[in-house]
Amino acid sequence: MRTYKIKCFKKTTLYRILGALVVVAFCAIVLIISKHNDYPENSPTPTQSPTPAPFACVILDAGHGGFDRGASGIETGIGEGELNLIVTKLVKAELEANNIEVILTRSDENALAGTKKEDMAIRKSIIQNENCDAVVSIHMNKFKDRSIKGPMVFYMKGCEDTGGILANYVIKALCEAIDHPLRRSNPGDYLIVRESYAPAVIIECGFLSNPEDERNLSDPEYQKKLAKGIARGIMDYLLDVKMQELRQD
Ligand SMILES: [Zn+2]
Numbered sequence: 634m635r636t637y638k639i640k641c642f643k644k645t646t647l648y649r650i651l652g653a654l655v656v657v658a659f660c661a662i663v664l665i666i667s668k669h670n671d672y673p674e675n676s677p678t679p680t681q682s683p684t685p686a687p688f689a690c691v692i693l694d695a696g697h698g699g700f701d702r703g704a705s706g707i708e709t710g711i712g713e714g715e716l717n718l719i720v721t722k723l724v725k726a727e728l729e730a731n732n733i734e735v736i737l738t739r740s741d742e743n744a745l746a747g748t749k750k751e752d753m754a755i756r757k758s759i760i761q762n763e764n765c766d767a768v769v770s771i772h773m774n775k776f777k778d779r780s781i782k783g784p785m786v787f788y789m790k791g792c793e794d795t796g797g798i799l800a801n802y803v804i805k806a807l808c809e810a811i812d813h814p815l816r817r818s819n820p821g822d823y824l825i826v827r828e829s830y831a832p833a834v835i836i837e838c839g840f841l842s843n844p845e846d847e848r849n850l851s852d853p854e855y856q857k858k859l860a861k862g863i864a865r866g867i868m869d870y871l872l873d874v875k876m877q878e879l880r881q882d
Pocket residue numbers: 696697703704713772773
């Protein structure tokens with residue numbers, strides 16, 4: 634009898650333990666499934682928020698291309714047109730990641746036409762026909778004195794209150810990004826900045842005639858820093874302008 638009671642007690646305990654294990658296993662499975670599928674088939678899917686409209690629009694012009702190589706590196710002979718496109722695409726990615734629409738004048742290694750004159754005419758028509766907030770042309774510099782180095786930013790002379798402001802933001806952010814002493818922006822008279830209706834700048838990222846600059850400008854990590862600095866400057870300018878527009882409304 635005692636033996637039976639003991640056996641009976643043991644069986645009851647065993648069933649309880651087994652029951653508890655089944656409950657724990659069931660809960661674990663439910664937990665795993667819910668982690669893998671936040672929205673089970675039968676649940677209503679959450680409303681997807683619409684993609685916000687672009688905050689602003691910027692035209693990026695990678696200088697030269699194709700038959701027009703631009704300046705050449707003093708040591709490796711690397712072509713300016715090739716480097717301009719690399720930096721331009723990196724700037725594009727930075728701006729687009731910040732909800733800014735980007736239009737490129739050229740998106741591959743080719744020129745826009747068979748002659749320099751036609752090529753520049755097409756660039757001019759793109760920057761005049763697209764209604765954008767800013768135009769940024771990206772280049773690499775050269776000079777007969779090989780010791781000259783560092784970035785420069787040009788705006789159309791007489792446009793201190795428009796292109797000049799954009800140029801100041803860009804040179805500041807660019808110098809900070811590559812840890813270069815702050816430089817002033819420079820007035821100039823070049824087709825891209827002269828013909829643009831929107832505030833426009835030409836960025837000379839560095840001198841291919843200087844060996845140190847050439848090494849830096851060919852280095853992917855340095856190119857990323859350059860692009861981040863240029864994008865930062867453009868965005869600082871756009872924020873400034875948009876804030877002023879809001880204050881005037
Ligand atoms: Zn150039």
